[in-house]
Amino acid sequence: MKKTASDPVALSQRVVDDNRNLIERLSSDLDSARSELLVEQDRARRLQHQTEAAEAAASAARRERDELLSGLDRFRRDGEKKTAQITTIESQNTHLANLYVACYRLLGTLDRAEVIDAIKDVVINIVGSEDFAIIEARPGETPWTVIGEFGGRVGVGTDIHAESEPVIQSLASGQPFVAPHGDGLVVACVPFRLDGRVTGAIIIFGLLQQKARIEATDLEMLDLLSSHAANALHFTSLHQKSLHEA
Amino acid sequence: MSATKKILIVDDSNTILLMVQMILRREGYELVTARDGADGLEKVRTHQPDLVLMDVMMPVMNGFEALQAIRADSTIAATPVIMVTTRAESENVESGYLSGCSDYVTKPINGAELLAKVRNLIID
Numbered sequence: 001m002k003k004t005a006s007d008p009v010a011l012s013q014r015v016v017d018d019n020r021n022l023i024e025r026l027s028s029d030l031d032s033a034r035s036e037l038l039v040e041q042d043r044a045r046r047l048q049h050q051t052e053a054a055e056a057a058a059s060a061a062r063r064e065r066d067e068l069l070s071g072l073d074r075f076r077r078d079g080e081k082k083t084a085q086i087t088t089i090e091s092q093n094t095h096l097a098n099l100y101v102a103c104y105r106l107l108g109t110l111d112r113a114e115v116i117d118a119i120k121d122v123v124i125n126i127v128g129s130e131d132f133a134i135i136e137a138r139p140g141e142t143p144w145t146v147i148g149e150f151g152g153r154v155g156v157g158t159d160i161h162a163e164s165e166p167v168i169q170s171l172a173s174g175q176p177f178v179a180p181h182g183d184g185l186v187v188a189c190v191p192f193r194l195d196g197r198v199t200g201a202i203i204i205f206g207l208l209q210q211k212a213r214i215e216a217t218d219l220e221m222l223d224l225l226s227s228h229a230a231n232a233l234h235f236t237s238l239h240q241k242s243l244h245e246a
Numbered sequence: 247m248s249a250t251k252k253i254l255i256v257d258d259s260n261t262i263l264l265m266v267q268m269i270l271r272r273e274g275y276e277l278v279t280a281r282d283g284a285d286g287l288e289k290v291r292t293h294q295p296d297l298v299l300m301d302v303m304m305p306v307m308n309g310f311e312a313l314q315a316i317r318a319d320s321t322i323a324a325t326p327v328i329m330v331t332t333r334a335e336s337e338n339v340e341s342g343y344l345s346g347c348s349d350y351v352t353k354p355i356n357g358a359e360l361l362a363k364v365r366n367l368i369i370d
Contacts, residue, residue: 101261101268118261126354
C-alpha cells in the first residue's frame with residue numbers, strides 16, 4: 001500500500017524530524033547566543049575596567065590640577081608679597097637717600113646764602129612745597145625775620161610776628177606743628193632748635209597740588225631739618241664771625 | 247650680559263641731582279648730569295644716553311624747550327625722556343606729551359615710582 005500525505009505515520013515522522021531539526025537549530029542558536037553573551041560579558045568587563053581606570057586617571061588628573069592651581073596661587077601670592085616688599089624697601093631706600101641728601105646739602109657749605117638755598121631746595125624737592133617761609137630769630141628782639149621764602153607770600157628781610165596760635169605754640173615749645181588735615185593757613189611749622197633754643201623755623205603754608213598731606217616720612221625729614229638747619233645756620237654765623245675776627 | 251645703560255639727569259637742583267643719583271646708582275646705571283636745558287641738550291648729543299630725566303623749570307633753556315630740540319634732531323630724537331615736574335596739572339602734563347616726552351614724574355620724587363618708569367623705558 002502506497003504511503004500518502006495523509007499517512008499518519010509518515011506525517012508523524014515528518015513532524016518528529018522537523019522538531020528535531022528545530023531543536024538542533026535552536027540548540028545551535030542557543031550555543032551561538034551563549035558564545036556571544038560570553039564575548040559581550042567579557043567586553044563589558046573590559047569596558048568596566050577601562051572606565052574605572054579612566055575615572056581613576058581623571059581623578060588623579062583633577063587632584064594634580066588642583067595641586068598645580070594651588071601651587072600657582074601660592075606662587076602668585078608669594079610674588080605679590082615679594083613685589084610689595086621690594087616696593088617698601090625701595091621707598092625706605094628713597095627715604096634714607098632723602099635724609100642723607102638733606103644732611104649733605106645743609107652741612108656741605110659754610111656760606112649762609114647757600115645754606116638757605118639748600119633749606120629751600122630740600123623743602124621744595126623732598127618735602128614737596130612751593131609755598132613757605134624760612135624765619136630766623138633776631139637776638140634780643142621779638143619779631144622774626146624772613147630769611148628765605150618761596151611762593152611770594154612774604155618778602156625776604158621782612159619782620160613778622162607769629163599770629164597763628166599753633167605757630168606761636170610751636171615756636172615757644174620748639175615742637176613741630178603739623179595741621180591735622182593739611183587745612184588752615186599754616187600746614188606745618190618746623191622750629192629750628194639749637195641747644196634747647198628756637199633760633200628760627202620753616203613755616204609751610206601749602207603743599208604741592210599732588211601732595212595730599214604731610215606723611216610720616218616727611219615728619220622725620222622735618223625733624224632732621226629742625227636740628228640740622230639750625231646747626232647749619234649757626235655754623236655760617238660762626239664762620240662769618242671767625243672771618244671777621246681774622 | 248647687556249651693556250651698562252646710561253641715564254642723563256638734567257636738573258638745576260643739587261638736591262634732586264644727588265637724590266636721583268643715589269636712587270639710580272644702586273641699580274647699576276651709568277649717570278651723567280647737566281644743570282640746565284642747553285647743557286642737557288649738548289650732553290644728549292655727546293653722550294647718547296639710553297634715557298633722559300629732564301626737569302621742567304630750569305635756567306637758560308627749560309625742559310620743554312630742550313625736549314623739543316631733542317625731538318627735532320634726528321640723531322637723538324628716539325631717546326626716551328621722562329619729564330620731572332613740580333606740578334601735576336593736566337595742562338603741564340599735556341604740554342609734556344605734546345613736546346614728545348615718554349613719561350613724567352612729579353616732585354617730590356617717589357623712588358619706587360621713578361625706578362618703575364625708568365625700567366619700563368630702558369629695555370635690556
